[in-house]
Amino acid sequence: MQSFWHALEIPLIGVAPENKEDLNSSDDLVIELNDAVALLDNFPALSGMGFQLRLGEIVHLKGPNGAGKSTLLSLCAGLLPIHSGSGMVLGNDLTNQTDRRRIRRLTGLLSHESSLYDELSVYANIKFWCSANKVDHEVIDPVMDRLGLSGRLRNLKVSALSSGQRRRTSLAVIVCRRPRIWLLDEPYSGLDDAGQKLVDVLVTNAVSFGATVMFTSHDSKRAQDLATRTVEMQGGRLKRTPVVHEPIISKSTRPIRSEESA
Amino acid sequence: MIRDALLIARKDLRIELSSKIIFGQVLPFSLLVLILFGLAISSDFVVAGSENRTVLEQVAPGLFWLSIVFSSLFAITRSFSLEDKNGNLDALRMAGIDPASIFLGKALAITILMAFLEIVVGALAAVIYRSSILDIEILAATLAAATFCISMAGTLYAGVTAGSKSKDTLLPLLLLPTMAPVLLIATRSTEAALFVEDQTGWGWTILLTVLAFLYTGMGMLTFGSLMEES
Numbered sequence: 001m002q003s004f005w006h007a008l009e010i011p012l013i014g015v016a017p018e019n020k021e022d023l024n025s026s027d028d029l030v031i032e033l034n035d036a037v038a039l040l041d042n043f044p045a046l047s048g049m050g051f052q053l054r055l056g057e058i059v060h061l062k063g064p065n066g067a068g069k070s071t072l073l074s075l076c077a078g079l080l081p082i083h084s085g086s087g088m089v090l091g092n093d094l095t096n097q098t099d100r101r102r103i104r105r106l107t108g109l110l111s112h113e114s115s116l117y118d119e120l121s122v123y124a125n126i127k128f129w130c131s132a133n134k135v136d137h138e139v140i141d142p143v144m145d146r147l148g149l150s151g152r153l154r155n156l157k158v159s160a161l162s163s164g165q166r167r168r169t170s171l172a173v174i175v176c177r178r179p180r181i182w183l184l185d186e187p188y189s190g191l192d193d194a195g196q197k198l199v200d201v202l203v204t205n206a207v208s209f210g211a212t213v214m215f216t217s218h219d220s221k222r223a224q225d226l227a228t229r230t231v232e233m234q235g236g237r238l239k240r241t242p243v244v245h246e247p248i249i250s251k252s253t254r255p256i257r258s259e260e261s262a
Numbered sequence: 263m264i265r266d267a268l269l270i271a272r273k274d275l276r277i278e279l280s281s282k283i284i285f286g287q288v289l290p291f292s293l294l295v296l297i298l299f300g301l302a303i304s305s306d307f308v309v310a311g312s313e314n315r316t317v318l319e320q321v322a323p324g325l326f327w328l329s330i331v332f333s334s335l336f337a338i339t340r341s342f343s344l345e346d347k348n349g350n351l352d353a354l355r356m357a358g359i360d361p362a363s364i365f366l367g368k369a370l371a372i373t374i375l376m377a378f379l380e381i382v383v384g385a386l387a388a389v390i391y392r393s394s395i396l397d398i399e400i401l402a403a404t405l406a407a408a409t410f411c412i413s414m415a416g417t418l419y420a421g422v423t424a425g426s427k428s429k430d431t432l433l434p435l436l437l438l439p440t441m442a443p444v445l446l447i448a449t450r451s452t453e454a455a456l457f458v459e460d461q462t463g464w465g466w467t468i469l470l471t472v473l474a475f476l477y478t479g480m481g482m483l484t485f486g487s488l489m490e491e492s
Contacts, residue, residue, distance in 0.1 A: 077356060078356075079352055079355060079356070081490075097490065101358060102358075104355060104356045104357075104358055105356075105357075105358040107356070108356075109352075109356055111349055111352070112349075113348045113349030113352075114348045114349070115348055115349050115350055115352070115353035116348055116350075117273070117277055117344060117348070117350065118347070118348070119277045119280040119281045119344075120273075120276065120277060120280065124276065128269070128273050129353065129357065131269050132266070132269060132353075132354065132357040132359055133357045133358075157280070
């Protein structure tokens with residue numbers, strides 16, 4: 001994983017240990033859902049979802065508001081239980097509560113909410129979440145530098161940040177964590193052009209060094225440039241059967257446009 | 263587990279030092295309640311057969327604990343609103359922190375903040391209600407055990423209501439009846455520390471401690487399920 005940090009143009013200082021014992025999957029299928037139903041306040045936000053995600057893919061989830069994209073990300077992060085059907089993430093069963101807790105440690109979820117404490121500074125927030133995730137604090141400064149959070153922003157309270165700066169701080173926590181699966185809900189939201197390009201670089205580099213990414217975005221052009229595959233959701237399920245491509249790590253690191261969007 | 267609990271407690275205390283909600287808003291509220299009680303109850307009436315003790319002096323322990331119980335509601339609600347806001351509770355779940363650690367950490371931070379609040383409010387109550395302390399050891403033990411008890415029960419019930427859309431109104435409804443025995447025992451114990459010389463206060467203090475450990479056990483066992491439900 002040294003090269004991951006070099007690819008981020010971050011000097012290698014400390015890298016959190018990998019939890020290989022948590023990876024039960026024997027092949028490159030990292031997420032598999034079969035006829036999965038997930039409820040939000042008794043409403044089937046996912047209604048018979050069938051989906052597969054393979055190692056090294058960058059999948060763009062698209063669809064109208066309320067299609068179930070965010071619910072799918074929460075489900076794959078282990079935050080939501082499956083009401084019926086079945087689902088596996090990195091070989092862990094989504095219907096089993098103990099497995100779902102294990103899944104949470106292996107995935108990183110960038111949700112609509114910032115997951116930051118408004119009263120704490122940018123640095124204090126990242127430090128807290130690194131401690132909570134058992135990540136070495138030595139990675140904090142390089143990551144903050146890379147995400148443009150050092151300097152005067154470092155000790156600024158999160159409540160004083162712009163939405164783009166909050167997004168960068170939330171992303172910094174995920175970069176520090178280095179999860180196996182990145183689940184990003186509207187990662188470009190609130191970011192300027194430089195920030196959006198940074199997201200693309202972070203995602204591409206993470207995938208090049210073993211991660212798998214699934215993200216939602218209403219910026220179709222940018223998303224399709226980044227993604228190796230696009231799947232469309234409607235009414236809590238896939239609109240059409242997804243085509244599974246070769247994982248990006250076995251191809252060029254250059255982003256590949258999906259067949260469906262072509 | 264202890265490491266994570268201390269991490270959560272330190273974070274909550276750091277946020278309080280930064281925001282000063284407890285010191286700047288809850289503490290003045292407690293003091294205001296005490297003063298209003300003092301204004302509502304005449305200090306001229308003397309309790310029959312009580313060595314010239316005024317009614318206000320006699321009911322001071324109960325009024326003190328009542329103001330503390332009311333204030334604790336704010337402290338507990340505030341503690342959980344930190345996690346509710348910005349999806350932080352989900353982020354704690356994603357970090358794989360043991361729910362028992364979250365329970366202990368939040369309860370520990372509330373205990374420390376409430377202990378500080380009680381010392382300040384208690385000092386003012388002694389002045390307003392003209393109370394004198396007969397047994398400082400029983401009083402200190404009562405403060406410690408009751409604070410522990412209130413924090414544990416409060417954190418447990420905040421976990422119960424965490425997933426509810428009406429948690430702000432539901433928490434007092436569930437918690438205040440639970441606090442009734444704590445209020446009763448803490449008042450009796452404080453009365454013993456202020457008025458009685460025969461050490462009967464220790465019995466009440468031990469009872470409070472047993473209750474506190476009961477709530478701690480219940481919280482540690484059930485908080486995982488409560489977090490999953492929320």
